[in-house]
Each structure stands twice: as structure tokens, then as C-alpha cells.
Amino acid sequence: MPEQPAEVRRANFAEVNLGLEVQAAQVEAQRCLSCASSNCTKGCPVGVKVREFVELVLAGEYLAAARKIREDNVLPAITGRVCPQEDQCEGVCVIAKRGAPLAIGYLERFVADWERQSGQLGLPPNAPPTGKKVAVVGSGPAGLTCAGDLVQRGHHVTVFEALHELGGVLVYGIPEFRLPKEIVRQEVDNLAKMGVEFVTNVVVGKTVTVDGLLNEEGYSAVFIATGAGLPQFLNVPGEHLNGVYSANEFLTRVNLLKAFADDYDQPVFDCRDKEVAVVGGGNVAMDAVRTALRLGARKARLIYRRTEAEMPARKEEVKHAKEEGVEFLVLANPVAFLGDEKGWLKKARCIRMELGEPDASGRRSPKPMAGSEFEVDAEMAVIAVGTTANPLVQATTPDLKTRRGGYIEANADTMRTSKTGVFAGGDIVTGAATVILAMGAGRKAAASIHEYLRSGQWAPPPPTNPTG
Numbered sequence: 001m002p003e004q005p006a007e008v009r010r011a012n013f014a015e016v017n018l019g020l021e022v023q024a025a026q027v028e029a030q031r032c033l034s035c036a037s038s039n040c041t042k043g044c045p046v047g048v049k050v051r052e053f054v055e056l057v058l059a060g061e062y063l064a065a066a067r068k069i070r071e072d073n074v075l076p077a078i079t080g081r082v083c084p085q086e087d088q089c090e091g092v093c094v095i096a097k098r099g100a101p102l103a104i105g106y107l108e109r110f111v112a113d114w115e116r117q118s119g120q121l122g123l124p125p126n127a128p129p130t131g132k133k134v135a136v137v138g139s140g141p142a143g144l145t146c147a148g149d150l151v152q153r154g155h156h157v158t159v160f161e162a163l164h165e166l167g168g169v170l171v172y173g174i175p176e177f178r179l180p181k182e183i184v185r186q187e188v189d190n191l192a193k194m195g196v197e198f199v200t201n202v203v204v205g206k207t208v209t210v211d212g213l214l215n216e217e218g219y220s221a222v223f224i225a226t227g228a229g230l231p232q233f234l235n236v237p238g239e240h241l242n243g244v245y246s247a248n249e250f251l252t253r254v255n256l257l258k259a260f261a262d263d264y265d266q267p268v269f270d271c272r273d274k275e276v277a278v279v280g281g282g283n284v285a286m287d288a289v290r291t292a293l294r295l296g297a298r299k300a301r302l303i304y305r306r307t308e309a310e311m312p313a314r315k316e317e318v319k320h321a322k323e324e325g326v327e328f329l330v331l332a333n334p335v336a337f338l339g340d341e342k343g344w345l346k347k348a349r350c351i352r353m354e355l356g357e358p359d360a361s362g363r364r365s366p367k368p369m370a371g372s373e374f375e376v377d378a379e380m381a382v383i384a385v386g387t388t389a390n391p392l393v394q395a396t397t398p399d400l401k402t403r404r405g406g407y408i409e410a411n412a413d414t415m416r417t418s419k420t421g422v423f424a425g426g427d428i429v430t431g432a433a434t435v436i437l438a439m440g441a442g443r444k445a446a447a448s449i450h451e452y453l454r455s456g457q458w459a460p461p462p463p464t465n466p467t468g
Contacts, residue, residue, distance in 0.1 A: 001017050001018070001019075001020065001103075001106055002017070002018040002019070002020075003016050003017050003018055004016055004018065006320075006323035006324050006325075009177065009324065010290075010293050010294060010324040010325060011294065012177075012294065013175070013176040013177050013260040013294055014176075014177060015176075015177055015178070015180055016177050016178065016320060017081070019106075019109060019110060019113050020106055020107070020109070020110045022114075025057060025106075025107060025110040026057070026058065026060075028102070028103050028106065028107060029054050029057040029058045029107060030058065031095065031102050032050075032051065032054045032055075032058075032102050033094060033095060034051050034054075034055065035051070035094050037094065038050070038051060039092040039093065039094060040089040040090070040092060040093055040102070040104060041089070042092070043088045043089045043090075043091060043092040044072075044088055044089045044436075045088065045436050045437050045439065045440030045443075046072050046073045046145065046436065046439050046440050046443050047072045047443070048069055048072045048073050048089070048108070049068060049069075049071070049072065050089060050102075050104055052068050053065045053068040053069050053107075053108075053111065054102070054104075054107060056068060057107060057110070057111060062110075062111055062114045062115065062118075063115060063118070063120050063122040064122065065111045065122075066111050066112060066114075066115040066121075066122035067122035067123065067124055068122075069108060069111060069112075070122065070123065070124050070148075071124050072443070073108075073145075073439070074144065074145055074148030074149070074187070074190070074191060074194075075141065075144060075145065075148075075187050075439065076108050076109075076111065076112040076187075077109065077112035077113065077116065077183050077186065077187055078141070078170060078179065078183060078184065078187055078435065079105070079108060079435065079436055079439070080105050080106070080107075080108035080109025080110075080111075080112055080113075081105075081109055081178065081179050081183070082174060082178060082179055082435050083105055083434070083435060083436045084314050084434055084436070085104055085105035086101075086314070086315065088436065089104045089105075090102065090103070090104050090105065116186055121190060121193065123190065123193065123194055124152060125152075126151060126152050126153075126154060126194065126195060127152065127153050127154035128154050129154050129155075129156070130153070130154040130155050130453065131156075132155045132156065132220045132221075132453045133155070133156045133157075133158070133218055133219045133220055134147075134150050134155050134156070134157050134158075134219060134220065134221045134222070134223065134449060134453075135157075135158055135160060135213045135217070135219040135221070135222045135223070136150075136157060136158070136159045136160065136222075136223045136225060137160050137204045137210075137222065137223065137224045137225060137226055137393065138159075138160075138161065138162075138168055138224070138225040138226045138227060138426075138428075139159050139160075139161040139166040139167055139168050139188070139198065140167070140168025140169050140170060140225060140227050140426065140427075140438065141168065141169070141170060141426070141435045141436075141438040141439045141442065142225035142227075142425050142426030142427075142438040142439060142441050142442040142445070143159055143168065143223065143225035143426075143442065144159070144167075144168075144187070144188070144191060144439075144442070145438075145439040145442030145443055145446070146223050146225065146425070146442035146443070146445045146446045146449070147159050147191060147196045147442075148191050148194060148196065148446075149442070149443055149446030149447070149450075150446045150449060150450065151191075151194050151195045151196050152194070153446070153450045155449075155450070155453065156195075156197070157195070157196050157197065158196075158197040158198075158199060158219075159196060159197070159198050159199070160199050160202045160204055160208075161198065161199065161200045161201075161202065162201070162202065162203045162204070163200065163201070163256070164200055164201055164256075165181075165200070165256060166184075166185075166188045166198055166200060167181075167184040167185075167188060168225075168227055169227055169229075169435070170184045170435070171184050171255060171256065172251065172252040172255050172256050173248070173251050173252070173255070173284070173287070174251075174255075174287060175251065175254065175255065175287050175290065175291050176255070176260060177290070177294070178287065178317075181255070203392070204226075204392075204393055205392035205393045205395065205396040205397075206392065206396075209396045209397065210222050210224070210393060210396070210397045210400070210419075210422060211397065214421055214422075220421065220453055221421050221422070221423065221449045221452060221453060222421060222422050222423070223415075223422075223423045223424070223425065223442075223445050223446075223449060224393055224408060224417075224422065224423070224424040224425075224428060225424070225425060225426045225428065225438070225441075225442065225445075226390055226392075226393055226428045227390070227426060227427045227428055227438075228387045228388055228389050228390070228407075228427035228428060228431055228432045229248060229387055229390050230387055230388045230389060230390045230391075230406075231246035231247065231248040231249070231383070231387055232246075232383075232385055232386045232387060232388060233246065233383050233385075234279065234333075234334060234383060234385065236334060236335055236336050236337065237336040237337065238336050238337030238338060238339060238345070239337060239383070241337055241339040241343055241344065241345040242269070242339070242342075242343050242344045242345060243269050243339075243344055243345035243379060243380045243381065244337060244345055244380075244381045244382075244383070245268070245269075245380070245381070245382050245383070246382070246383050246384075247278075247280070247284045247285065247287075247288045247382050247383060247384035248387065250268060250288055250291070250382045251284070251287060251288060251291065253267045253268045254267075254268060254291055254295070259295065260291075260294065260295070268295070269380050271292055271295050271296060271297045271379070271380045272295065272296030272297070273296060273297075273298045274297060274298055274379040274380060275297065275298060275299045275301065275376075275377045275378055275379055275380075276289070276292040276297040276299070276300050276301065276378065276379070276380045276381070276382070277301050277302075277303055277334075277348050277376065277378035277380070277381045277382070278292065278300070278301070278302050278303070278381070278382045278384055279303045279304075279333075279334055279381065279382070279383050279384060279385060280302075280303075280304065280383070280384030280385050280386075281302070281304035281305075281306065281310070281311040281312060281313060282311070282312045282313050282384065282386075283312070283313045283314060283317055284384045285302060285304070285313065285382075285384035286302075286313045286314075286317040286318065286320075286321050287317075288382045288384050289301075289302045289321060289326050289382070290317075290320070290321055290324060290326065292380070292382070293324055293325065293326065297380075299327060299377075300325070300326050300327065301326070301327045301328075301329055301376065301378075302321070302326055302327070302328050302329065303329045303332055303333065303334060303348070303350065303376075304328070304329070304330050304331075304332070305330075305331065305332065305333040305353045305366040306330065306331065306353070306355065306363060306364070306366050307330050307331060307355070308328060308330055310355075310363045310364065329350075329376070331352060331353045331354065331355075331366070332350045332351065332352055332353060333350060333351055333353055333366070333368070334348045334349065334350050334381075335349055335350065335351050335368075335373065336348075336349040337349070337378070337381060338375070344379070345378060345379060345380065345381060346377070346378070346379065347375045347376065347377055347378055348375065348376050348378040348381060349373060349374075349375050350373065350374055350375070350376060351368045351369065351372055351373050351374075352368070352369040352372035352374075353366040353367060353368055353369065354366070354367055354369055355367075386432060387427075387432050388405050388406065388431075389402075389405055389406035389407045389408075389427075389428055389431075390406075390428075391406045393408075393428075394406055394408060397419065397422075399418065399419050400417055400418060400419045400422065401417065401418035405431070407428060407429055407430070407431060408424040408428050408429055409429075410423065410424040410425060410429045413444065413448075414444070414448040415429075415441060415444050415445035415448050416448060416452075416458070420458045421452070421458070423445045423448060423449055424445075425438070425441030425442055425444065425445045426438035426441045426442065429441065
């Protein structure tokens, strides 16, 4: 994959990966063995027919390839950029046993980009209208996927978004240099052309309730896909200081309030020529620390309590961060933030960590080393250690069962909740996960909603919750 040189890209918000040219895509597609096992499709949470779309790429039928992908994945330009293919379709590719797997993600992106640049659109056909209305709460990956699948089945779908821009975490959480906002807007526009209706600035739980949608607005079913956007903190002294952000707030301010644009007032603390510390080791932490660099930080340091080997972030993101000059401080964790007399952050007091036995996630548990405290300069800090469920919809829907952490109880196979006609999926059920897993939940929900609308029967098995 061609990409911007590190010394250039660290100073701009343009996309890092530049996409495959036609010849490179053809050469890569020739590596596919068209094997009968279709492990790649089985490894994809939304079941993209990889072999079939790659064969269309080989034949030069790029628009048909886009149409084939959209039968299962309505957001190919997005997943081709941010999906962790190495852990899914590419991770089970047969040729990976002898070398590098087929670059399925790059080919998916190539097809979607070719389609967009050609001005054509490869949309699958919709079934005849059923007359049924479905409300989708949230325009993130789970909501968009569910809406796309349902409209193909002939249902009228309205997506309600609380913010002024559509896309959920795709627009407020992922930086421009990884996923340009124009790409998200184009995919949303494609869904609109398929027949999905979008309404912004509607806070379900405030502007309207779930019961209101079902009983007063005439919707036959509601799919809740509000994500898990409530930030977690370290709960250490000094987190109240000026200059300390949650990753959610920091990235949202940069993305939606355009902190990266020269002609906008700075909506975040000016970190130019300052030292910035980001706490965490996941993709969100990588996004935050690489964003700080692009905003002009003199030094951008990632503080992570395990080693690099345990980092949950994508390997490509770790590689890019290192190339751009991010400093990795591993086996360390902040125990306090220190400020000046005016309440501005100046330092982070950290403690050395050592790894013990594996925890529930399978990674070795970090333990503090007594007497190992030290301090690092930090004039801005971003806490990227996870999120929990936003409770608004649950609080205004009293007969909707939740579990620990405020997550909605939903059957893992059908996405049905304790409330008739209400489905839920994505991070609001599982806790924070990947874009493609949320999309997989959206697909399951769409199939289950369609069956409910077709049969009128509501008899879900006892809820089984994926762990968050």
C-alpha cells in the first residue's frame, strides 16, 4: 500500500494510506486461489463473499465487484480502511500459511474508491416495499449496516442521530488521516440513495422516547445502536486539571469542531510545541497520540501499562505511530497528574509495572512495582482507557433490561431485548469493540427484525450477552 512519507504526514491530516492503483490491484487479486473452503468469508463478521468479488476484480468488473460487496457490507470504503482484516478474513486466508495473506482489505478499498472516483454506483436492488417502518437509533456502523440491510428487504427505515453529522464513531472518533470524513459522507449518501431516511439532532431519550417511536410515530420495530460513548478515567489525583481530556472529548473536538483546520478557532488546548501524554494501548490511544503530533506537539508520548506485545491496537497503527515519532513508554501507568498554581497540567507521576498471570482477556495482568515512581513532563494528557454505555435510552425505557455497566441485555443471535419490538446491537450491548463487529451485530439485527416483521412473533430465547 503506497503511503505518505512519515516526515510529511506527521504534519498534516491527509490520509496516510493512498490506495492501490489498478495494476497493483490486479496483481494482488491474481494471488487469490479461489479456494472452495471460503475461510475468508467465514472469518468476516458480515460475511462478505470475498472470492466472488475478487474474481470480479480480476475480470475488471469493478462496479459489479462493488455491488457484490454491498450485498453483505454497505460500507466498503470504510471497512477497507479501518477493519482489522489481519484478525479476521486475512487471518484465516489459506495462502497465509506460506506467506502474506491476500490483501483483502486493500482490494475492498480499491473497489470502493474506484466506484466513487468513476461517479458510478453499484447498488444491489431493493425488495418491493412492505409498508413496515423501522427506527434505527444511532448512525454508527451498527445502525448504518442494519438500515442498509433492512431497506434492501423492502422496509422503510429512518435513522435518528443525536449529533449534527451522521456516522457516529466513524466521524467523531476516527481521525481524518485514517478515515476521511468525505468517505463517510459518501457512504451515508449511498444509503440514502438506497432509500434510508436520516434525521439528525434528535436525541432519543430526550427529543423522543423508544415508546414514543413505537406507540405514537408508527414504527413497528426499533433498533438501538447508540454505542458506548461514556468515557472511563483512571480515577487518580489531578485528572481535573486543565489540559486533561478523555479521548472521546479530544477526538470529537478535533473531528467535529475541526481543530485540524487553520480557519477554525482552536477548540482544544493548544498543544503546539508542548509535551503530550496519551494513556492507553488501543486504536483510540493511537488515534489520539498521532492526532496530538499533527496538532504540533513537540513530543507525543504513549504511556501503556503492558508491553508493546500486549497492545490491542492494530499493528499497522503501531507501525505508523513509531514512524511518525511517537515515543512509547511501556510497563508504566500514571498514578497522579501534577499541575501549577493556576490549575494547568505540568507533569504525570507514573509507576513502573510488571506482568503477572494472564487476566480474563488472556493478556498478562500488570502489577505496580513498589517504590518505582517517576515523573514525566506533560502539558496535555489524553485518557484512552475505554468507555462504558451511555445510559440515556435505557433510563427512559423502564422495561428494557440492562446488565452491569448499563449495557442493554440482548440475545447474541437475534439481538432481541426484553421489550417487544426493540432490538439492540453493537457496543451498547457488547461494550467497546471494532467497527466490523458492530456491523456484524447490525446484520444480525436486520435479519431478526425482518423475521419479526414478517411473522409478527416475539418469542426470543433467554438473553445471552457477549462479554464487554
